[in-house]
Amino acid sequence: GENVEQHPSTLSVQEGDSAVIKCTYSDSASNYFPWYKQELGKRPQLIIDIRSNVGEKKDQRIAVTLNKTAKHFSLHITETQPEDSAVYFCAANLGTYKYIFGTGTRLKVLA
Amino acid sequence: SQTIHQWPATLVQPVGSPLSLECTVEGTSNPNLYWYRQAAGRGLQLLFYSVGIGQISSEVPQNLSASRPQDRQFILSSKKLLLSDSGFYLCAWSPRGGYVDNQPQHFGDGTRLSIL
Numbered sequence: 001g002e003n004v005e006q007h008p009s010t011l012s013v014q015e016g017d018s019a020v021i022k023c024t025y026s027d028s029a030s031n032y033f034p035w036y037k038q039e040l041g042k043r044p045q046l047i048i049d050i051r052s053n054v055g056e057k058k059d060q061r062i063a064v065t066l067n068k069t070a071k072h073f074s075l076h077i078t079e080t081q082p083e084d085s086a087v088y089f090c091a092a093n094l095g096t097y098k099y100i101f102g103t104g105t106r107l108k109v110l111a
Numbered sequence: 112s113q114t115i116h117q118w119p120a121t122l123v124q125p126v127g128s129p130l131s132l133e134c135t136v137e138g139t140s141n142p143n144l145y146w147y148r149q150a151a152g153r154g155l156q157l158l159f160y161s162v163g164i165g166q167i168s169s170e171v172p173q174n175l176s177a178s179r180p181q182d183r184q185f186i187l188s189s190k191k192l193l194l195s196d197s198g199f200y201l202c203a204w205s206p207r208g209g210y211v212d213n214q215p216q217h218f219g220d221g222t223r224l225s226i227l
Binding site: 031032034036041042043044045046049051089093097098099100101102103104 | 143153154155157160162168170201205213214215216217218219220221223
């Protein structure tokens with residue numbers, strides 16, 4: 001079946017360094033890719049998304065890149081801060097109504 | 112603005128007991144509604160989704176069921192809970208209409224269900 005692979009599963013960076021999380025999707029018809037941040041015990045919250053008609057989108061310290069040919073997309077966080085510590089999920093749409101999520105990356109920003 | 116309410120926040124139930132989790136959305140009409148389950152330290156597993164009243168699509172065969180009695184109400188139920196039903200249950204909604212496959216999902220606060 002269709003899936004989204006996400007790597008790495010855990011990532012530790014020093015405060016101020018950059019963090020990169022990568023996802024690969026299998027459904028070539030996917031055209032919308034959101035990223036969610038989930039703090040411990042909380043709801044996932046949308047932090048950024050990208051549509052297939054663009055290759056990159058940036059919002060302050062967060063950016064997402066998309067390579068449709070290779071079917072992968074990445075989340076980039078620059079100048080990381082302790083409050084960036086959380087679990088991050090990528091997702092891709094499957095058809096009109098469904099989304100499939102990656103398995104998550106636990107990011108730890110070390111002060 | 113749109114808000115999503117989900118309750119209860121936590122629930123402890125014995126094996127074999129019934130279940131009813133409720134989710135309501137305010138501030139929008141005709142939303143797409145979703146139920147996900149998240150096992151500890153794991154990703155999000157889609158259980159059910161609904162694109163309209165009485166329209167339910169099941170993704171994973173199991174002893175859970177879902178219903179949508181009203182436009183902005185989504186209910187997750189079980190007649191007899193299993194130990195494996197433990198987890199964090201999340202309701203979500205997304206807007207309907209237009210480029211529906213380009214709309215983000217917005218999640219409720221979740222229900223942490225423990226089966227004893």
